[in-house]
Amino acid sequence: MYISENINLLRKNQGFTQKDVAEKIGKTIATVSDYEKGRSLPPLDITVKLCNLFGVTLDELVNRDLAREGYAAQQPLPKEHTDKPNQELLNRLLVQKLEEVAEELKANYPEAYRKLRLEGLIGKGDG
Helix, strand or coil: CCCCHHHHHHHCCCCCHHEEEEEHHHCHHHHHHHHCCCCCCCHHHHHHHHHHHHCCCCHHHHHHCCCCCCCCCCCCCCHHCCCCCCCHHHHHHHHHHHHHHHHHHHHHHHHHHHCCCCCHHHHHCCC
């Protein structure tokens, strides 16, 4: 595995500081430093963020020796690929959470549940 060396190489080639990378992936500078020094490995979700940030594939980041291959800096993926979540998935998660809150209201505060008319809105009503 070459992930530690590649994170360091890609960060430097693209002109990022460890602070820049930390902010973009939601981690601390110390954590990014640990990734680069091989003290710890990023979890999969962070590895995917790093791939998107650096514009490389998972295979390139983890399995290939980019320094030996003469890696040339590439442009990161367009912002819409890295920062825009899947809207359909977000909508489903939102509906699911609303249904959970409605069920909790129904169980614990039935009067409020009726007054808010959630049974029709959520589609789980019983009148």
